Amino acid sequence: GVPQDETEAVRLYRLGADQGHAGAQCSLGFCYGNGAGVLQDKAEAVRLYRLSADQGNATAQRNLGLCYAKGDGVPQDKT
Secondary structure, X not given: OOOOOHHHHHHHHHHHHHOOOHHHHHHHHHHHHHOOOOOOOHHHHHHHHHHXXXXXXXXXXXXXXXXXXXXXXXXXXXX
């Protein structure tokens, strides 16, 4: 194996995300949502989840739904 390196993981996810890879966008969104290897930025997590979800990534669709349910990175609407 290799040593755990969240910064390197973010770098690699970003390479894929910038090329439109839905899985990389979702993984990078997770990093931003949880502050793993980057400063936490829930709005950026939502942006990345949306890019991935729009390509049909089911995990990103779920994560985006959770963001809306919790009001993380989006305005909360309890109506």
